[in-house]
Amino acid sequence: MPRPGGGPMSLRAESVTAGWRRGHPVVDDVDLTVEPGGVLGLAGPSGCGKSTLTRVLALLHAPWSGTVTVGGEPVHRYRFGAPAALRRRIGVVFQSPRASTDPRLTLDRIVAEPLRAAGTPDPAVTARVDEVADLVGLTPELRTRHPHEVSDGQLQRACLARALAPEPDYLLCDEMTAMLDASTTAALVSVVADEVTGRGLGVLAVSHDEPLLGAWAGEVVRPWSRVRP
Template sequence: MSSTHLLADRVTVGYGRQVVLDDVTVRIDRGETVGLRGPSGCGKSTLARVLALLHQPDQGRVSIDGTAVDAVRYAVPVALRTRVAALFQSPRAAADPRLSLTDLIAEPLRATRTPESVVRERVAELADLVGLTADLRGRRPHAVSDGQLQRACLARALVHRPDYLLCDEATAMLDASTQAHVAAVIRDYQRTQRAGVLVITHDQTLLDRWSDRIVDLDRPAYETVSSK
C-alpha cells in the first residue's frame, strides 16, 4: 500500500435512523484514479463529502497520508484541508450567485490570506487552463452556461494545487465537448501533480476508460471489482 493516500477508514454515516454508509473503507493513492459506483442512494455522494472533509462521519475517520483528520471544513488546519478538493455535479449549487467567476475562483485563496498579486496570477492561469475567456470571467453565474460555470468550479477546485481531487458526477450535466475538456484538464493535472482522483459516475464507459480500479459500494466489504 502506498504511504501517500487519502483514506476513509471504516466510515459509518447515518441521517436520522437511516444508515447510508456502514463500515466503509476506501483508499485513493497518489497518482491513481479510483472509480466509485453503486445504485442511487447507496452513499456515494456522502462518501465524497466525508473524504472532502465536508461531513463528519458518525464512526470511523479520514486520514491524509497517515495523518488523521478529526474535524471538518474550516476547523481543519489549512495545510491539510487544502490538500483535498471536490468537484460536484451541480455547479449552480456549488457557486455563490453573488460572485463573478473571477471571484469564485479566487475565493479559496483569499480565505487563506494569499497575497492579492498571487491571487490574480493564479486565477488568470487557471481561467486560461479551463478555457474561460476574459469576457466570461467578470460575469456572475446566472449569466453563463452550466458548462462555463463548471469550468470555473474546476478552476476553483484546483486553485490550491490539491493532492486529491474528488469528482462526484462532475460531467453529468455537461455537453459532450465540455465533458471532454473537463476530463482532459483533470487528467493533465493528475499527470503533472501526481494527484489521486476519485471518479463517481453512472457512466460505465467513463469508469472503464478513466479508472485504474473500480470500487463498488453495493458489494460486500466495498471491494475492488475491476482493475487495469
C-alpha cells in the same frame, strides 16, 4: 474490500460508517483509498451513498465511526473544525455548479475564493487565477460574468478551476460531468487527467456512468455490498 491499504501519501477511509439520520446509515463500514498520481472510480446507482462518502472524504461530513486519514494524518474534526491545512489538500467539484457557487460573484472571484480564504497575496491570486482559468478554457470575457450569465458547462469549468487553484493533493469529482454535454465532459476530464500525470494529483471520480468511469479511471470500485439505502 477495495484497496484497504494505501501509502502514507494517500487519502483513505477505513471502516467508515456515515449517514444523516441516526440508526439509518447510508455508508456502512466502507474502506477506500485514493492514491497520488491516479484516478480511482467510485461507481453505483443514484442513492447508494456515493455523495455521502465523498463528503466524508472531503471533510465536510463527520462519519459516525471509522477513520479518515489525509497523507497519513488522522482527521479528528470535520467541516469548519477541520484544520485549514488539511482542507486545502482536498479539492471538490460537485454535480451542480449552481448549487455550489455564490450567484453574487463573478466567475473570476469564484475561482479566487480558496486562495483569498488562505490569505494568498493579491498578485499571487491574480497569477494563479489566470493560470487555472486558461487551463479549463475560461476566456477573460467569461470571467467577468456572473453565474446566471453563463451555461452550466461554463460554470462547471469555473468550479474545476476553483478546486485546482490551491494545488490540492487530492481532487474529488462527485458526478462532475452529469449535467454537461459530451464536449465539455471530454474537456474537463482531459484537464483532470493532465493534472494527474503532470503533478501527481490523486483523483476520486464518482459517477453512475460506467462507460465514463471505464475510460477515465485506472480502477473502478463498487463497495456497495456493505452500503444500505
